[in-house]
Amino acid sequence: MRIRFLIILTFMFMSSGFAMAQTYSIVIKGGHVIDPKNNIDAIMDIATIDDKIALVAKNIDPKLGKRVINAKGLYVTPGIIDAHVHLFYGTKMDQGLMNGPSSVQADAFSFRSGVTTMVDVGSSGFRTFPDFKRQSIDASQTRILALINIAGEGMRGGPFEQTTKDMIPRNAVEVAINYPDIVVGFKLAHYSGHEWGPTDSVVAAGKMANLPVMIDFGGAEPPLPLEELLLKHLRPGDIYTHQYAYFPDVREPVIDEKGKVKPFVLEAQKKGIKFDVGHGGGSFRWKAAVPSVQQGFLPDAISTDLHSGSMNAGMKDMANVMSKFLALGMPLQDVINRSTWLPALMFNRPDLGSLTVGTEADIALFSISKGNFGFIDISGEKLKGTEKLIAEMTIRAGKIVWDLNGLAAPEFKQ
Numbered sequence: 150m151r152i153r154f155l156i157i158l159t160f161m162f163m164s165s166g167f168a169m170a171q172t173y174s175i176v177i178k179g180g181h182v183i184d185p186k187n188n189i190d191a192i193m194d195i196a197t198i199d200d201k202i203a204l205v206a207k208n209i210d211p212k213l214g215k216r217v218i219n220a221k222g223l224y225v226t227p228g229i230i231d232a233h234v235h236l237f238y239g240t241k242m243d244q245g246l247m248n249g250p251s252s253v254q255a256d257a258f259s260f261r262s263g264v265t266t267m268v269d270v271g272s273s274g275f276r277t278f279p280d281f282k283r284q285s286i287d288a289s290q291t292r293i294l295a296l297i298n299i300a301g302e303g304m305r306g307g308p309f310e311q312t313t314k315d316m317i318p319r320n321a322v323e324v325a326i327n328y329p330d331i332v333v334g335f336k337l338a339h340y341s342g343h344e345w346g347p348t349d350s351v352v353a354a355g356k357m358a359n360l361p362v363m364i365d366f367g368g369a370e371p372p373l374p375l376e377e378l379l380l381k382h383l384r385p386g387d388i389y390t391h392q393y394a395y396f397p398d399v400r401e402p403v404i405d406e407k408g409k410v411k412p413f414v415l416e417a418q419k420k421g422i423k424f425d426v427g428h429g430g431g432s433f434r435w436k437a438a439v440p441s442v443q444q445g446f447l448p449d450a451i452s453t454d455l456h457s458g459s460m461n462a463g464m465k466d467m468a469n470v471m472s473k474f475l476a477l478g479m480p481l482q483d484v485i486n487r488s489t490w491l492p493a494l495m496f497n498r499p500d501l502g503s504l505t506v507g508t509e510a511d512i513a514l515f516s517i518s519k520g521n522f523g524f525i526d527i528s529g530e531k532l533k534g535t536e537k538l539i540a541e542m543t544i545r546a547g548k549i550v551w552d553l554n555g556l557a558a559p560e561f562k563q
């Protein structure tokens with residue numbers, strides 16, 4: 150079936166090729182394409198026309214490309230989706246992640262890691278979303294999607310994230326209705342009270358808008374029961390972030406004292422609850438990640454929780470977090486799947502996260518460096534690894550936005 154498809158494609162290509170010189174904007178030649186959605190894991194060529202993927206085939210004539218990229222020895226993947234970041238940077242110095250200095254600028258971190266889509270998870274609430282859209286989303290080349298915080302102000306810190314009377318589901322839903330291309334769900338974060346009201350408020354917004362919610366499970370002392378959250382309050386499709394965090398005094402971890410993944414966690418994942426890495430500056434411990442991966446408790450989304458407190462610590466960037474999963478023994482194909490297609494599905498955006506013909510041409514080219522590497526977690530402990538993903542080129546909507554070694558550049562001649 151597949152062979153016949155390729156023959157037809159080749160025939161179509163040959164019959165049209167002579168008449169149409171330089172049909173394609175970019176032809177990427179000879180790379181190892183990993184496109185989990187379309188079940189591709191092979192040496193293939195890719196062609197784009199303007200901002201769209203035009204053809205994926207075994208052999209595309211380079212003469213048909215206005216630009217030709219030699220991708221031999223590189224991996225070619227869909228543009229990476231970072232499912233958990235904070236991008237509402239601004240100058241309000243006391244406002245943390247909301248229009249403050251703890252958030253970061255998307256384009257400064259995305260493309261150099263192969264990332265073309267970032268999901269800001271709750272930095273803005275219904276009241277502050279317009280500012281976020283104007284100064285971050287509209288000002289970035291990176292595609293930015295957003296979860297709206299159930300707290301009206303967003304992640305302004307302190308009492309602003311604890312004020313239940315400012316958690317108004319219908320107001321959050323209104324933003325989702327007004328911006329359906331941007332808003333992909335809702336977020337509850339950092340709530341440290343002992344009642345379930347805020348969780349149920351964010352889920353109410355999710356139900357009204359038919360969108361998922363993401364829970365950063367606060368910091369209640371003693372902690373609220375995780376089983377109750379996962380099996381009683383959340384719906385299939387809702388997301389639990391910081392899955393490999395380990396600070397048992399204030400949050401129930403997914404593993405017990407012996408490192409065994411709790412059965413109800415696996416049950417929740419089976420029932421459709423999604424789990425997101427959300428590495429961050431305090432939420433990724435080898436102590437939790439190593440036994441979890443060994444026991445098959447894997448992320449639906451590998452993600453950074455990028456902000457000023459994580460960017461220069463153990464997290465670093467998306468390529469580094471993806472490389473951590475290689476170090477954990479996860480096959481590359483699986484790492485790519487959990488950084489492209491699965492997060493696209495998690496946010497109900499099947500138009501993203503693949504190299505399907507006709508979709509927007511978001512493409513990443515990676516090399517893998519071999520050597521002796523150390524990967525640090527949030528406690529400062531190191532896991533050794535031998536492979537590191539390096540983003541060589543990133544294409545966003547058909548435009549080359551990152552070219553580490555001048556793959557697309559003409560050579561200097563004196």
Ligand SMILES: [Zn+2]
Binds near residue numbers: 233234235270427429
């Ligand atoms: Zn976060």
